[in-house]
Amino acid sequence: MKKLVIIPAYNESASIVQTVQDIREHAADFDYVVINDCSKDATRELCEQNHLNYVDLPINLGIGGAMQTGYRYALERGYDMAVQVDGDGQHDASFLSQMAKELEQSGADMVIGSRFIDRKGFQSSVARRLGITHFTRLIRLLTKKTITDPTSGLRIVGKKVIALFAEDYPRDYPEPETAMQLLRKGYRIKEIPVVMRARQGGESSIRMKNSIYYMIKVTLAILAEMVRP
Amino acid sequence: MSVRTQVVLVILLLLAFFLLVRKVRVKKVDVRYTLPWLFLIAALLFLVCFQGLLDRLTKAMGIMTPVNMVFFFGFVLTLIIIYSLTLSVSKMSNEIRQLAQKVALLEKKEKEQEEIESRHLESYPIERETAKKRRKEQERK
Numbered sequence: 001m002k003k004l005v006i007i008p009a010y011n012e013s014a015s016i017v018q019t020v021q022d023i024r025e026h027a028a029d030f031d032y033v034v035i036n037d038c039s040k041d042a043t044r045e046l047c048e049q050n051h052l053n054y055v056d057l058p059i060n061l062g063i064g065g066a067m068q069t070g071y072r073y074a075l076e077r078g079y080d081m082a083v084q085v086d087g088d089g090q091h092d093a094s095f096l097s098q099m100a101k102e103l104e105q106s107g108a109d110m111v112i113g114s115r116f117i118d119r120k121g122f123q124s125s126v127a128r129r130l131g132i133t134h135f136t137r138l139i140r141l142l143t144k145k146t147i148t149d150p151t152s153g154l155r156i157v158g159k160k161v162i163a164l165f166a167e168d169y170p171r172d173y174p175e176p177e178t179a180m181q182l183l184r185k186g187y188r189i190k191e192i193p194v195v196m197r198a199r200q201g202g203e204s205s206i207r208m209k210n211s212i213y214y215m216i217k218v219t220l221a222i223l224a225e226m227v228r229p
Numbered sequence: 230m231s232v233r234t235q236v237v238l239v240i241l242l243l244l245a246f247f248l249l250v251r252k253v254r255v256k257k258v259d260v261r262y263t264l265p266w267l268f269l270i271a272a273l274l275f276l277v278c279f280q281g282l283l284d285r286l287t288k289a290m291g292i293m294t295p296v297n298m299v300f301f302f303g304f305v306l307t308l309i310i311i312y313s314l315t316l317s318v319s320k321m322s323n324e325i326r327q328l329a330q331k332v333a334l335l336e337k338k339e340k341e342q343e344e345i346e347s348r349h350l351e352s353y354p355i356e357r358e359t360a361k362k363r364r365k366e367q368e369r370k
Contacts, residue, residue: 035333057333061326069330076334171326 003100004079005032006070008063009087013042016087017050023085027096033073034087037066043087061171068169075166083156090122091154095194099156102192109161109187112147112179113154113194121195131215135176138222143183148191150176161187170221173214177221184225230280230295238277238299246270265313269306276302 005023009016016034023032034054036044038061047054055069067084074082081100085091095113103111115123116132123129128151135150153175157165161182170177182189249266252258276283276299287298 055333055337057329059325059329061329065326065330068326069333072330073334073337171322 001081001100001104002077002079003030003081003083004070004074004077005030005083005085005093005096006067006074007032007034007085007087008037008066008070009034009039009043010037010060010063010066011039011041011043012087013039013046015089016043017046017052019085019087019089019091020050020052022089022093023096026093030083030096030100031079032085033070035066035069035073037061037063064169064171064174067174068165071162071165071169074162079162080159081156082162084153086153090196090198092195092197095154095192096156099154099192099194102190103156103158106190107188108190110155110157110179110182110189112149112152112189112191113196114149114152114191115194115196116148117191117193118195120193122198127211131211134215135218135222138219139176139180139183142222142226143180145183145189147179147183147189150179152194154194154196173218173221176218177225180222180225184228230277230283230299234296235277239274242270242274242277265306265310269303269310272306273299273303 005027007016007019007023012019020032020034023030032053034047034052036047036054036056038057038059044054044056046052047056055073057066057069061069070084071082081103083096083099085093085096091113099111099113102108115121124132132149132151136147139150140146155175164185165178168181179189246267249258249263249270253260253263276286280295283295283298287293287295290298290301292298292301
């Protein structure tokens with residue numbers, strides 16, 4: 001089983017080295033690749049100095065474009081599983097092997113690490129939880145399936161989905177949309193409880209000023225999935 | 230529509246036409262993208278110049294004055310142009326994304342290849358020296 005951790009990084013110089021270190025220590029059977037999304041800070045230099053395995057995007061593509069680069073990398077090199085771990089240190093690498101095991105044994109196509117099953121660890125802010133509940137309800141309404149944490153970036157997928165994502169992945173705010181996309185196409189998603197930390201550095205891609213845009217865009221994207229062939 | 234309005238509109242349309250032609254001459258604009266603009270100018274010129282046709286169209290559409298018909302027509306054509314631009318922007322941003330990803334992954338492969346080669350050469354110090362010399366010679370050329 002070849003397993004790959006994809007770490008999308010945009011201006012994550014504060015935490016990128018630590019994130020990789022965490023993976024090396026707690027998920028040693030995973031390969032990893034950092035996708036530097038044309039960061040403006042020292043992320044690339046840090047990758048170079050610390051001899052991290054990284055891919056350097058020539059222009060900023062956003063989280064979706066960066067993740068897709070990772071899935072293409074996984075597809076080209078014949079990985080059986082690929083998992084997204086954000087470069088900001090929110091995700092604990094010690095859950096990775098558990099998620100890989102779950103993916104293998106349950107036969108699901110995607111396993112999401114959810115903060116809201118056991119409700120332990122960093123639970124995000126009230127406003128964000130409201131937004132997340134909205135997506136959970138919307139997806140349940142449209143597909144009758146419950147995803148407790150549709151915005152979770154910690155997600156592992158198998159070979160079939162790697163190929164799908166390498167072809168077709170949303171440009172920005174991809175998490176809820178891709179969950180919806182998979183459910184619509186009849187793929188199976190499982191969730192397991194994880195504990196997340198507050199981000200260790202850098203800035204969220206979703207700030208107050210564009211949170212309304214985020215809500216509308218992602219809602220539209222989920223609805224758009226319903227009219228796709 | 231008064232003759233005055235007619236004259237002003239014709240002048241404006243001709244001006245737009247010449248601006249467009251000027252850009253085409255110096256290849257600042259792709260001919261493919263000038264087609265809808267040319268069509269817009271031609272259609273409006275046609276409407277403005279042939280009063281009889283314009284009057285009939287205006288009546289058929291239930292519009293009060295012919296000049297409004299001209300504006301409406303121009304507006305609809307402009308919308309079509311904007312829509313086609315939205316389509317090309319979406320297509321282009323998709324293509325650019327794919328290109329960037331391919332470039333990044335190729336660069337990665339190239340770097341790995343170089344690392345393998347340099348490691349290989351390091352284990353054969355004599356070969357490394359000759360490789361260095363060869364590279365220098367190539368640079369001189």
